[in-house]
Amino acid sequence: MSDWFEHRVARALRADVALGGDERARRRVMDRVRRAAAEGHPVRRRSEPWLRRSRNSIVGLSLAAGIGGLSTLSAVVPDARREVAGLSSVVIGDSVVSTLHDTLRLVRLMFDAPDARRVAVAGDFNRWDVDATPLARDSRSHRWSVTLAVRSGDHRYAFVVDGTRWVPDPRAGRSVRGDDGRIYSLLSVSRTAN
């Protein structure tokens, strides 16, 4: 098979083609995209790039502190009032932080969304995984809640309602605009509890 033949085939395949007027065709694409957007925007399901670059994960910190995996912590500390009863705790909005270790705190997040089918929290403490940290719903109050172990410092997070809608924590005292333009709630956990 000659190089000339391969070269000519490649050149022909690389040549542009027109499909029914490219501009009109592109407009038709956007018409469909706008209709889809009216039903809901896509949401990022993976971690943000700047988070992927982060070397420290909360899991690593948990292991370093000799505490189990994060997913079991809400079962270990199922009742927020037990946390409040801890020797040194701080309250952030309705969120309760208890001293667990020099670098880790237990944080209980609560969210009122009576019509939601599922609520999760995504933040830097779980690498923005919208499936990793679901909140549990109280059958009487319909309040959603979860207990997390987080290291001291500032943490960004938001609630993800029904897998698609990102909502800042109404109880959080502060919020910041992330690199991606979204508004995130800010959870400040001090090294020494107040």
Added chain:
Amino acid sequence: MSDMSDRDIIQRVLEGDVESFSHLVDRHYARCARVALRILGNREDAEEAIQDAFLRAYNALGDYEDRERFSAWLTRILVNQCRTVLARTKRRDALFADLDLQRLAFISSMESDDAVWPELEHVLDRLPAEQREAIVLKYADDLTYEEMSRITGAGESALKMRVQRAFARLRALLQEVHSV
């Protein structure tokens, strides 16, 4: 906007700026057209596959990770759409029946620009689907074999073999056209 990276545009779209998606459409439409038309061999089907691919890409934009080139990610979606269209329409057989080899040979003799090769466009349709897909991805989309492997699910050595066989088959088919 033209100097923004695909990643930056995607970020805007994910922030809710739907119109920014049009820049991705503008930037990648011609490439998608090259790929889809040469896989499907039919303009209507190609446009349908491209529209569906862009729509699926928009809906799945939250899943895109920038470790992969956006163009390769979009091509993967497009190839799946082309396969769906191919399976549904089976246009290949219909086009084969319509092939007028004498007319093509005449057009070819009048053509001075070797980037335009009408017989090739038609005989592509006579390649086995796997070979056609491989040679189109390799040359119409300038993908690496590694990227092609991720898109098609086939191994790199198998893809290289398909491309080689596609060349051999095309050569035979084109000789057939010229001998008419």
